[in-house]
Amino acid sequence: MAREQRTRRRGKELETAILEAVWTELREGGPEAVTMERVAKRAGTSKPVLYRRWRGRAELLVAAALYRLPDAEAVPDAGTLRDDTVSLLKLMRQRLLTVGREPMLGILTEVVHNQEVNEKVVKQLIGRLRDLMTDVLARAEERGEVTLDGLDERLRRLPIDLLRNEFILNGAVPDESIAEIVDMVFLPALAGRGMLR
Amino acid sequence: MAREQRTRRRGKELETAILEAVWTELREGGPEAVTMERVAKRAGTSKPVLYRRWRGRAELLVAAALYRLPDAEAVPDAGTLRDDTVSLLKLMRQRLLTVGREPMLGILTEVVHNQEVNEKVVKQLIGRLRDLMTDVLARAEERGEVTLDGLDERLRRLPIDLLRNEFILNGAVPDESIAEIVDMVFLPALAGRGMLR
DNA sequence: TCCGTAAGATACGGATCGTATCTAATTCCT
């Protein structure tokens, strides 16, 4: 907002202020309110400063999303594959809600035109969770719950994919949905592939 | 395009011409070429005519998408649940590609704050396919391939959900993805629930 | 202290949005 003219920010401090401004705009006016002009004014700076850092609106939105996204820490060991998967999905849900449905759609829309940004988003928003799922499955194998022989990417990503789908479609993911994804789909699929001990 | 000034279209005829113009722009210049100004010119009319029918670009895109969507006919009986499901997913893919990824995201965005459009979209884009899936499963049961005892909504929608997810994320769905969804996830999940004979 | 870098202000051309206003064509109604 009205920034004191006293000092002139630089580097990380300035960048943070800009990304915070993006979120303020998002909160107050939704994705369409995120324009370079508004964000610049809101952050108490000017457009050229933004364009020195990001190539355009798309990159700025992505940066803001990633900035807010807490680092996906490890999934605590709940003792069973079932509960670990539920934990992972709840972690993912929290991350999605942090970003919000409309901003997420906005990002996806912007990202469509930019292969580079697209890959970045996919990597950060999906890759990390996929890795956590890999950890969860590895843990389950150590416990002797499953054999991962022939486990494929498709199956590994299954719970994550279903959760994302539900979030994008409904904007919310109740606990029951998470339970259903795990108990009615994921675990049965593993069983059907002969992977459950 | 250059329209003959001879006559002045009205009602449905005019509306159709406008929606066709949207698709022409989409084809030639991609989604960003769909501006109210261009569409109006392309259709040989003017902006106010567009705004008398749709509240803005978003609604126009939704209308154009639904206009082009062929009625999802029945899925031909391929003889097995597996092949029927693949057929259904290919039909769905064709529908999604007809609409296009960006318009689809536009629709989803629109849906967030427009209850009316929401119901229309859910009915046209989701409900119909779900019904076709129900048919496919019923056929499989008649054949004796599966028991549908305790079949839940979640499982019934599984292939559809996964395909939609992949389309939104990648904008394309190769044949292998469809095969994977059916062979690595859907059928195993049915088997794991004890539904496959 | 001085110099290079980058912040911040301003302005620009171009595109688009959504609306207001006006006219004339077409359809409807009597």
Place this chain on the structure above:
DNA sequence: AGGAATTAGATACGATCCGTATCTTACGGA
């Protein structure tokens, strides 16, 4: 058939936003 009501189509407008260029000036490092 003819007048009234409707609405297509043309045009112009203010506003907003994009991305860039230019200029001044504050800050930080050597």
